Amino acid sequence: MHDKSLTEKLLSPDVLAPFAVGVLFVVGRDLLVRITGLPPYLLPGPLLVIQTLIDNWSNLFSSLTVTFQITIVAFLAAAGSGLAIAVLFTINKWIERSLFPYAVVLQTTPLVAIAPLIIIWLKENTFGALVLCAWIAAFFPILSNTTLGLNSVDRNLTNLFTLYNASPWQRLIYLRLPSALPYFLGGLRISGGLALIGAVVAEFVAGTGGSKSGIAYQILIASYNLQIPRMFAALLLVTGLGIAIFAILSLISDALLKDWHESAVNPNQ
Amino acid sequence: MPCPAHYLPPVFGDPRVTSSSAYSSSTSYQDVAPTVILDRVSKVYPSGTIALQDVDLSVKQGEFLSLVGPSGCGKSTVLGLIAGLSKPTQGDLQWTMPEFRKDLAFVFQDASLLPWSNVEENVRLPLKLAGQSKKQTQQAVAEAIALVGLTGSEKSFPRQLSGGMKMRVSIARAIVTQPKVLLMDEPFGALDEITRNRLNEDLMNLWRQKRWTVVFVTHNIYEAVYLSTRVAVMGVNPGRIVDDLVIDAPYPRTEGFRQSPEFGQYRRHLATALAEGME
Numbered sequence: 001m002h003d004k005s006l007t008e009k010l011l012s013p014d015v016l017a018p019f020a021v022g023v024l025f026v027v028g029r030d031l032l033v034r035i036t037g038l039p040p041y042l043l044p045g046p047l048l049v050i051q052t053l054i055d056n057w058s059n060l061f062s063s064l065t066v067t068f069q070i071t072i073v074a075f076l077a078a079a080g081s082g083l084a085i086a087v088l089f090t091i092n093k094w095i096e097r098s099l100f101p102y103a104v105v106l107q108t109t110p111l112v113a114i115a116p117l118i119i120i121w122l123k124e125n126t127f128g129a130l131v132l133c134a135w136i137a138a139f140f141p142i143l144s145n146t147t148l149g150l151n152s153v154d155r156n157l158t159n160l161f162t163l164y165n166a167s168p169w170q171r172l173i174y175l176r177l178p179s180a181l182p183y184f185l186g187g188l189r190i191s192g193g194l195a196l197i198g199a200v201v202a203e204f205v206a207g208t209g210g211s212k213s214g215i216a217y218q219i220l221i222a223s224y225n226l227q228i229p230r231m232f233a234a235l236l237l238v239t240g241l242g243i244a245i246f247a248i249l250s251l252i253s254d255a256l257l258k259d260w261h262e263s264a265v266n267p268n269q
Numbered sequence: 270m271p272c273p274a275h276y277l278p279p280v281f282g283d284p285r286v287t288s289s290s291a292y293s294s295s296t297s298y299q300d301v302a303p304t305v306i307l308d309r310v311s312k313v314y315p316s317g318t319i320a321l322q323d324v325d326l327s328v329k330q331g332e333f334l335s336l337v338g339p340s341g342c343g344k345s346t347v348l349g350l351i352a353g354l355s356k357p358t359q360g361d362l363q364w365t366m367p368e369f370r371k372d373l374a375f376v377f378q379d380a381s382l383l384p385w386s387n388v389e390e391n392v393r394l395p396l397k398l399a400g401q402s403k404k405q406t407q408q409a410v411a412e413a414i415a416l417v418g419l420t421g422s423e424k425s426f427p428r429q430l431s432g433g434m435k436m437r438v439s440i441a442r443a444i445v446t447q448p449k450v451l452l453m454d455e456p457f458g459a460l461d462e463i464t465r466n467r468l469n470e471d472l473m474n475l476w477r478q479k480r481w482t483v484v485f486v487t488h489n490i491y492e493a494v495y496l497s498t499r500v501a502v503m504g505v506n507p508g509r510i511v512d513d514l515v516i517d518a519p520y521p522r523t524e525g526f527r528q529s530p531e532f533g534q535y536r537r538h539l540a541t542a543l544a545e546g547m548e
């Protein structure tokens with residue numbers, strides 16, 4: 001690996017540009033509050049938000065853990081089922097023809113519209129209901145990406161396997177699955193964020209009557225009580241979690257593809 | 270009907286007139302048993318393209334047969350038919366070897382390596398698909414890699430290799446199964462001249478050493494004359510064979526052969542046939 005020094009990294013445009021935008025944003029908020037005389041609690045500054053976050057840390061963080069559990073279970077289920085069903089699709093075109101339209105229906109129906117149904121049906125098991133909602137949000141990108149990847153095998157390589165009398169099983173293991181890996185990993189990166197969104201949306205729909213501990217519940221309660229800094233603090237946590245999920249999945253993806261796929265090749269290398 | 274394989278008349282002052290024994294039997298495969306016979310083979314793709322029409326061709330055991338012809342004349346189609354990757358629409362294609370698949374290897378134009386596997390694993394692939402264990406294949410893989418001169422690069426991934434090295438890996442993968450017949454589809458088409466010449470030398474030496482039957486597709490007449498015992502020229506619209514010429518020169522062929530008047534004569538003859546095939 002080619003390691004740049006830390007200062008060099010911190011001074012690169014990739015870091016400086018978004019940092020500048022952030023500073024502008026904070027200064028802009030400050031000016032807006034001063035000029036319009038808006039009460040600061042409606043549009044809290046960063047210091048207040050961070051102060052609130054620290055004051056309510058244990059409460060908010062344990063809520064975040066609950067949301068994270070829902071997210072991770074749904075995400076893993078989506079990854080496993082998406083991959084398995086994509087493989088089934090390539091084994092038999094009829095399975096794909098008969099099931100794929102339903103996968104599309106599942107994807108295009110707004111989650112907020114079906115979440116209440118799911119929560120009613122599974123009212124004995126709120127955790128399961130929330131996981132199911134998050135799974136619906138996360139499942140489709142993995143399925144469609146992986147299916148595309150399994151079908152994007154180089155023609156000459158297919159011919160090569162035919163020449164050597166490869167069995168369908170060998171074709172799958174040594175050719176189609178590796179060919180699909182970059183697509184699958186791309187699907188994972190999209191679905192990681194979607195699983196989190198799905199979990200939060202489902203928690204909102206479940207509302208204060210259902211699960212009492214997710215991060216969306218905290219946001220809801222804070223909004224009822226007009227605790228706007230607390231809302232922002234919770235929001236900050238969810239956003240941080242989303243970014244962390246994306247970053248971790250990107251790291252995994254790059255590590256798995258680093259030897260061979262263009263997307264993971266460092267141009268400075 | 271395509272003409273049967275023919276010889277060029279000797280040039281005036283040709284050394285063959287005085288020392289014909291050195292040349293006479295060196296590259297003549299006319300009497301050798303054929304390995305594959307194409308009998309009035311036509312191929313029409315579902316799109317309606319007539320890729321081949323009434324192609325008669327027999328590949329003799331041990332010969333180095335080149336197919337030259339303009340783009341789209343059906344060279345790759347011929348190789349695909351011989352390899353059994355597709356079936357003729359009309360006519361008959363016959364192998365004289367039973368179970369020819371076992372003795373067959375294919376080298377694709379663009380190397381076609383598995384990008385996620387290193388050199389060693391790429392070369393091992395045919396043996397792995399035949400169900401052999403890593404331990405069983407260790408020696409054969411190392412030998413094939415050594416034959417193409419890539420010892421030391423076993424752990425490199427394809428994207429770390431130059432075009433010439435990728436081609437060598439592809440050749441190693443083809444020969445690791447100890448094939449008897451090697452089908453090569455423009456293997457060196459994308460390489461610079463120096464690399465191409467070097468790989469030509471290596472291929473010619475391996476061919477002589479291993480006594481393979483080679484069917485070699487190329488755009489390059491120089492390469493075809495230099496390497497082959499016989500060159501079939503294909504024409505386009507529809508794809509057909511317009512000339513079939515024996516290159517009657519002894520091996521080992523060297524730079525001297527390239528400079529010789531015969532070489533120029535073969536080359537001119539083929540260029541004329543190619544030009545006629547374009548009409």
Ligand SMILES: Nc1ncnc2c1ncn2[C@@H]1O[C@H](COP(=O)(O)OP(=O)(O)OP(=O)(O)O)[C@@H](O)[C@H]1O
Nearest residue numbers: 314315316318320339340341342343344345346347
């Ligand atoms: N799978 C296919 N489906 C339909 N048409 C095809 C297919 N493969 C080849 N053809 C057509 O058949 C003809 C012969 O193709 P082929 O690839 O055999 O030519 P070629 O001599 O190998 O050309 P090149 O030198 O460019 O590789 C072309 O007109 C091509 O468009």
Ligand SMILES: [Mg+2]
Nearest residue numbers: 344345346454
């Ligand atoms: Mg071709």
